[in-house]
Amino acid sequence: MSDEQNNNKSAAAMKSAVSDQIAAMMSLKEKNPKAFYGILAAVIIPILFLMFSGGGSSTSVSGPTIKELAIGQKYVLKSPNTVDPSATVRLVAVPGTLAAYDDTEEKDRSEACQHFPQGTPVEVMEFSDAYGKKKMFVKVKIVNGECKDKDGWVLAIDVQ
Numbered sequence: 357m358s359d360e361q362n363n364n365k366s367a368a369a370m371k372s373a374v375s376d377q378i379a380a381m382m383s384l385k386e387k388n389p390k391a392f393y394g395i396l397a398a399v400i401i402p403i404l405f406l407m408f409s410g411g412g413s414s415t416s417v418s419g420p421t422i423k424e425l426a427i428g429q430k431y432v433l434k435s436p437n438t439v440d441p442s443a444t445v446r447l448v449a450v451p452g453t454l455a456a457y458d459d460t461e462e463k464d465r466s467e468a469c470q471h472f473p474q475g476t477p478v479e480v481m482e483f484s485d486a487y488g489k490k491k492m493f494v495k496v497k498i499v500n501g502e503c504k505d506k507d508g509w510v511l512a513i514d515v516q
Contacts, residue, residue: 434516444471447508451484451493469503
């Protein structure tokens with residue numbers, strides 16, 4: 357026998373079994389309605405109970421929070437979205453251009469004073485609001501190193 361013939365026989369057997377069960381239930385409904393509705397309730401009530409009883413936990417999931425930053429204070433660059441110690445934080449010239457950041461361009465990755473390692477000390481210079489959130493972007497100035505006094509914009513979440 358071929359697979360198609362086996363599938364046709366299986367489908368026919370399944371249809372026959374389902375129709376036999378439906379016929380038995382309808383027969384039970386006619387002969388003994390109390391038993392029929394009792395069985396129906398015994399199946400439906402636990403399902404409804406499980407559907408409506410979930411989610412009573414008071415714990416909530418929270419992501420990284422934006423620290424309350426102040427102009428003139430010193431902080432470090434640290435991305436909460438990575439666990440890779442060699443990951444860098446990018447400074448951009450205009451707030452909001454972070455969404456256009458493409459990691460695959462070679463020129464973009466090799467330009468000087470654009471990508472800084474985690475833990476680079478910075479000083480906050482000013483803030484920019486975006487997308488309905490206050491202080492979404494922060495203009496920072498690099499405090500020391502070969503790019504000292506270089507400034508640029510980063511997401512506020514990347515300044516810790």
